[in-house]
Every structure is written in C-alpha cells, then in structure tokens.
Amino acid sequence: MPSWKSYDFTGFTTGGGQTMFKELKIGRHGITLGLAIAMTGLGIMTAVSGAQAQEITARLSFHWGPKHPAAIQAFEFAKRVNERAAGKIKIDVFPAGQLFGIREIMGAIAAGSVEMGGTVGIVSFPRIDKNYNVTAIPGYFSSFENQRGFFENTPEGKKVWDNIMAKAGITVIAYDPVGPMATFSARDNLDTVDSLKGLKARVLTKPDRTRWSALQVGKMVSLPTREVYAGLQSGMVDTVTTVPGAIKGYSWWEYLRSAQLPYQAFADAYIMANASWFNGLPDDVRKIMNEVGAEISKEATDSIMAASDAIIDEFAKRGAKVTTLTGSELAKMKKLEREVMEPGYAKLVDADVFAALKRYTGR
Incomplete structure (x- = not known):
C-alpha cells in the first residue's frame, strides 16, 4: 500500500473556482436533482467525444483527509491513470472536502457537478435505496468480499445494487473501502x-x-x-x-x-463516476481507468484490515x-x-x- 508521505499533494491541481451544490432529493418517484452550479475554474461538464484530440480534464473529489487509507488509494488511482493515459486524460484530485463533503458527493456526481468522487456506501446509498442499510447490521457479513457478494450473487441484493446505479446515473470504477x-x-x-x-x-x-x-x-x-x-x-x-x-x-x-x-x-466505499460522462469517454481511456480501478480495488481491499489494525495499535501507543x-x-x-x-x-x-x-x- 502506498504511503501518504510519498505523495506531493500539490501536484494534483485543485483549481481556484467555487462549486455550489444545493441538494439531491430522492422521493418515491425517483431522483430529483437540486441546483448544481459549477463556477469559475471548474466549468460545466460536457459530453466527451471519442474524436477529441485534446487532453480530457476530470475532477476526483472526496472528503477524506490525505492521511486516510482510502485517500491514499484514491490518489494512487489518479496517479496511475494520469501516467498511463498521458496526454489523453488528466485527473485533478480535490481531497478533504474541498469541493464536496461526505453527504454531498453522491448528488454532485449524479448531477454532473464533478466527474468522479469517493463515496461511502452507508452514507450515500440508503437515500437512493433504503435496502443498502443491510451493510450496517452488525454480525452478518464476515468481510468486505462477503458483503459485496450479497449484491453480486443474490437476486435481491443485485436488484438493490442495480437500482442504486440506475437511479443515480453512476458507475463504480473501483472499490476503496474505508475500513x-x-x-x-x-x-x-x-x-x-x-x-x-x-x-x-x-x-x-x-x-x-x-x-x-x-x-x-x-x-x-x-x-x-x-x-x-x-x-x-x-x-x-x-x-x-x-x-x-x-x-x-x-x-x-x-x-x-x-x-x-x-x-x-464493514464500511465499503467506492471511486465512482457519472455514468453518462464515463460512457462517453474514448474506449482506450475507459479501458485504462477500468484496469487501474481493478488494481486499486484489490490492493485497497487486501490492505484495509491490516491498515486499520495498525492504526488501532498506534492509538494504543498514544x-x-x-x-x-x-x-x-x-x-x-x-x-x-x-x-x-x-x-x-x-x-x-x-x-x-x-x-x-x-x-x-x-x-
């Protein structure tokens, strides 16, 4: 797992603009998006054409501070994509809630106010489908993989997952569990x-x-x-x-x-993208992002329990x-x-x- 100390966080452009996101309302008839206005320095997200020659710029926003294990993995995701897709896409990272907080990020991604974001499932998903609350019931799931299996391998769980993705218009690029x-x-x-x-x-x-x-x-x-x-x-x-x-x-x-x-x-989290934006990217860019996403998913999942235990030990030493x-x-x-x-x-x-x-x- 990469260490936060190895990063020059100033290397990730954070821009000078301001973004205001009013709200994401989810009612019985589905999602109603509140006003999302992206102002100076951020711009309005537009569809990406496969024929575009110029470098695509995308923003990745999350609330985690730079030392948080999930933030370290999110920075690593952006770093690898930027290196492998040099000249095709550049991901600028906005950590520590610079753009959106833990409760706002899902609505921001859905509205297109930001292209990608780090979301915590138990915070964001129940507002779209209450059945994601099963992940908060203690003593049922034995691991992150076991918990994900419920949404992948049971008809009821898969229906919940697909409903969340479709209603919000989002897609998961990587698993990035918080612990x-x-x-x-x-x-x-x-x-x-x-x-x-x-x-x-x-x-x-x-x-x-x-x-x-x-x-x-x-x-x-x-x-x-x-x-x-x-x-x-x-x-x-x-x-x-x-x-x-x-x-x-x-x-x-x-x-x-x-x-x-x-x-x-087990609090699972995700690097997610606005589905319309992601599906509109050139095929080769999507391929790179999915490949890096798969790598980060495995590395983040494999390391999060050990990282969490190490912090508990450090807490005791304090x-x-x-x-x-x-x-x-x-x-x-x-x-x-x-x-x-x-x-x-x-x-x-x-x-x-x-x-x-x-x-x-x-x-």
Missing part, C-alpha cells in the same frame, strides 16, 4: 457494554440511531465528518462509531482516549485504552444486537431483502 467499524470515545475506558450508557454520541446514519438507542446513550448529535473534530473539541460529542482510518486521518484521536472492539461492520469485548460482555453485546438492535435494523429495509440477507449469511 471496519469500531467505537471510540473521549471517556477513559470502554471495557463493558454499560460503559456506553450516557455518552454524547455522534450520528451520521439512520442505523447509528438504532444502535445508540439500544445502548442507551445519553445524547445523539448529527454531525457530518467535517464537523466532528470541532464537536469533540467543544464537548458537543464524546463518542463516535467510525473506522480507524478516520480517527487518525482527521486527527480525532487528539480528543479520544478509548476504543471498543470487536469490529461491528496512551488510549483499547478493549476487545470477550466472554460475558461480548455475549451481552451480541444479545443486545440480536434482540434489540436487529428488529430496529429490520425496519430500515424491505422484508424480502432482510430474509435474503439471513439466507445468504446462514442466520
């Missing part, structure tokens, strides 16, 4: 299930609310990624469920003192207390997940999809 989910807190210790009671927990998704409610936290605060650091700094929140890469990549660990394992779920629930405490958590959380999660998806999940995972 397994764990709980981190500013409290000194999270060594029991009851130690989670009374916390001020950050919420990002609907499944977050289901889990925190079952654990009887004291307060839930909805915060996008870019506001979590300030939230921890001010004491607005003191606990987050997130991937290890986030606590290092956004420096949240400056205010966090403890972690609770085992990992709860003085944090890391607890892996075992024995009676683990049994207590599993009982809560099965008897209290699972019925709540089931309400977030269609009955046939939940039944398919149980069949697929043997539960």
Whole structure:
C-alpha cells in the first residue's frame, strides 16, 4: 500500500473556482436533482467525444483527509491513470472536502457537478435505496468480499445494487473501502457494554440511531465528518462509531482516549463516476481507468484490515485504552444486537431483502 508521505499533494491541481451544490432529493418517484452550479475554474461538464484530440480534464473529489487509507488509494488511482493515459486524460484530485463533503458527493456526481468522487456506501446509498442499510447490521457479513457478494450473487441484493446505479446515473470504477467499524470515545475506558450508557454520541446514519438507542446513550448529535473534530473539541460529542482510518486521518484521536472492539461492520466505499460522462469517454481511456480501478480495488481491499489494525495499535501507543469485548460482555453485546438492535435494523429495509440477507449469511 502506498504511503501518504510519498505523495506531493500539490501536484494534483485543485483549481481556484467555487462549486455550489444545493441538494439531491430522492422521493418515491425517483431522483430529483437540486441546483448544481459549477463556477469559475471548474466549468460545466460536457459530453466527451471519442474524436477529441485534446487532453480530457476530470475532477476526483472526496472528503477524506490525505492521511486516510482510502485517500491514499484514491490518489494512487489518479496517479496511475494520469501516467498511463498521458496526454489523453488528466485527473485533478480535490481531497478533504474541498469541493464536496461526505453527504454531498453522491448528488454532485449524479448531477454532473464533478466527474468522479469517493463515496461511502452507508452514507450515500440508503437515500437512493433504503435496502443498502443491510451493510450496517452488525454480525452478518464476515468481510468486505462477503458483503459485496450479497449484491453480486443474490437476486435481491443485485436488484438493490442495480437500482442504486440506475437511479443515480453512476458507475463504480473501483472499490476503496474505508475500513471496519469500531467505537471510540473521549471517556477513559470502554471495557463493558454499560460503559456506553450516557455518552454524547455522534450520528451520521439512520442505523447509528438504532444502535445508540439500544445502548442507551445519553445524547445523539448529527454531525457530518467535517464537523466532528470541532464537536469533540467543544464537548458537543464524546463518542463516535467510525473506522480507524478516520480517527487518525482527521486527527480525532487528539480528543479520544478509548476504543471498543470487536469490529461491528464493514464500511465499503467506492471511486465512482457519472455514468453518462464515463460512457462517453474514448474506449482506450475507459479501458485504462477500468484496469487501474481493478488494481486499486484489490490492493485497497487486501490492505484495509491490516491498515486499520495498525492504526488501532498506534492509538494504543498514544496512551488510549483499547478493549476487545470477550466472554460475558461480548455475549451481552451480541444479545443486545440480536434482540434489540436487529428488529430496529429490520425496519430500515424491505422484508424480502432482510430474509435474503439471513439466507445468504446462514442466520
């Protein structure tokens, strides 16, 4: 896996323009795109002709900070494509939410306000098809590959995936998982299930609310990624469920003192493109991008668990207390997940999809 230290991030043009994206509304009749205006320095995305001789310029936007494992892979994707397709396409990278945040990027790609983006599935996809929430149910999937198999190899899962791609008008170029989910807190210790009671927990998704409610936290605060650091700094929140890469990549660990394992779920993410734009590229350019995408998918997936474990070890070396629930405490958590959380999660998806999940995972 490439190290962030090896990159000269200034080499990726970020431009001087401003982009305003109002909203992406998804209703019962499908997607209604809100106003997307690309202003000075960014331009309006136009169809790409196979006969174009001049170099194509494309933007890749993501919210991850440069040290985040997913950002490192996204930079590597752009670097390889730029090298192999020299003179044909140039990808300019906009990291750390310079253009769009974690909640805005899907709408921006769909609207054509940016050609490509890094999206986190559990944040972006349920607004298009609620059934993607199956990925947030703890204890069902055993790995990223196992989770992806549900959408590739079951009729119900494939229907969900195809629906998301079609409604949003997007296509996946590469898998770029952000990591397994764990709980981190500013409290000194999270060594029991009851130690989670009374916390001020950050919420990002609907499944977050289901889990925190079952654990009887004291307060839930909805915060996008870019506001979590300030939230921890001010004491607005003191606990987050997130991937290890986030606590290092956004420096949240400056205010966090403890972690609770085992990992709860697998947060998959993707390098995606506006489908109309991508399909309009010259065949040779698409071929290069797909080849690089396949490489990054394998490398990112193969390395993310080890990278996440390494960050947990680094967190402990900084003085944090890391607890892996075992024995009676683990049994207590599993009982809560099965008897209290699972019925709540089931309400977030269609009955046939939940039944398919149980069949697929043997539960």
